[in-house]
Amino acid sequence: MDRIDVHQHLIPPDYREALRTHGITAAGGRDLPEWSADAARRFMAEAGIASAVLSVSTPGTTFLTESGEAAALARSVNDYAAELAGNDSGRFGFFATVPLPDVTASAVEAERALDVLHADGVVLLGNSRGTYLGEEGQDELFGVLDERSAVALVHPAELPSPAVPGVPPFAADFLLDTTRAAYLLVRNGIRRRYPKIRFILSHAGGFVPYASHRMALSIFTQTGRSPVDILDDFAGFYFDTALSSSAASLPTLLAFAEPGHVLYGSDWPFAPEPAVHYFNAGLDSYRDVDANTRRGIERSNATALFSRFGVASSSPESSPLTRARRRVRQQVFQAIARAVADR
Template sequence: MPRIDVHHHFFPLTLDKVNTGKDVGFRTPAENLPWDPEISIRSMDSSGINIALLSFPAIASGSISEENRRITRDRNLFVTGICRKYPGRFGYFATLPFLDDIEGVLEEIRYTLDELGAQGISMSSSYGEGPSARYIGDDTYDPIWAELNRRQTVVFLHGAQTPSTTPYPHPSLGVPIVEVPNETFKAASHLVVTGRKRKYPDVKVILAHLGGSAPYLAPRVAVLSRHMGCPLTPNEIMDDFKTFYYETALSAHEVTLSAMQSFVSHDRILFGTDFPAVSTEMSSWYTNNLETFYRDEGDILEMINYKNALTLFPNLQTNFPH
């Protein structure tokens, strides 16, 4: 069965130093570093993945500067080159400048979607550090959401590597394991309670890792955020959570997939791996779980593995096996 991987990273070591994960309590598999497209293609071939949509790892830090714009443009040109060198194997979500740079962000959206052919846009859950950090539903970013909505853009939303005060509880429970999924939930919740998800319904937002903790904490938001002043009713809040898309990277298991069945319709779930941040063996454990869970429901498995992605990205139909 064909597969489209919507959560697949690229590490452009020739352009800038990429965080290998050590400072946040995680080890990127040594065999995947330094990364190049051939490493991904070998993993894709062994995992039955036809197409991978590349994204740069979520980065919340930055500044409003020409240097930040230049680095961002270099990353997008780099990944565009990969897609052109390996036609039919890769697409990508464009990286944006530091989100407070509204003018720079709007220009990069235009350039990457109109001239470079990006499949969509990649966003971090928040931008900035400490008390100055803003989550993506902030009023400041309204012009960006308005433009994305006008274009009916697909946005891949990934939790930032934001440490807690611990900064994490144990060497085997680093930031990517215990904090990043909660950052995804916090960003999704922020879009819902601020009304941005409802105000800009034509932006198609994919939440990484099955939304992190979103499926389990959404009911908590529904009642308690209403109590704290959110104008939406509990049912409206729950309905808005159900309008996100959710991808399976590092998350597919009987427990989580059972929860997703009662949370969203099957056309809202996409396939992902998080390679090369993890090994092929690690991502395959989740893929096997997904196949086992839906072993008697091949039509649903087809939707998750590739059909839902083809609906979101119809231009991937070209040269795609049928």
């Protein structure tokens, strides 16, 4: 197997030490796992993964409240990841860490990482110390990313509210965090103003595919924008399959996402190997998908985004399926708009 994993994590030594110094031994309700490049290679061989785009998971640099410290740690993490990728380019790429919520410092580091370190994109947390991705005031960063047609992995963080006892954040809160960020990126027009940014939503987009029509109605009532355009914005995200390729999740995801916009993800090492193998089996055994679609999820959709791993031969953007979905959306929301007007 030669899967490309767009949702795999690394824990550089300096980053682990910074977390330890600040008393952080867990993330998302799970203990920080062990990680090394050699362990990653062994895992990938066992899981049928040829290449991975690595990223630092939550909390990123948000545990450092002094902006200069956060920016310095982001630089250290990115330098480490760039060296790893440079020494094993066919196997590893990386998403650069940026020190949000400091937008200016994040724009500076994104520019350095993309232009100098040749990062494959950036990782952006759903919220950074309570400031959500997609809120007003982030245009400086989005401008840098749009100018470079950057790929941005939207990764969840813990919600800016107390956890519910007995419900670890990774089980449910992470999905809501991603959904909130996606909602704001669409509601506040960022998807339209910066169309060259390719956003990947982690974990099949959280609740986005399932709740997309509900959210489109909300944005329609808030802004008056065309509900069809709103749904197109949601469906135009990219989605990874980390912990999500199950018989319950795949039908909704594949029915909603634009063709070519679903990518393989493992979430290792925060997802333990048995969990990765479980969801890999879910993808392997899912029958309602043809060979081309399966191949796209496992590899070719990623090659369209990451030049490090090759270039896809064609784009599915104008496929008949895409056009048919848009016709259905138009019909549905014409009926809804009439019903709203009648009331």
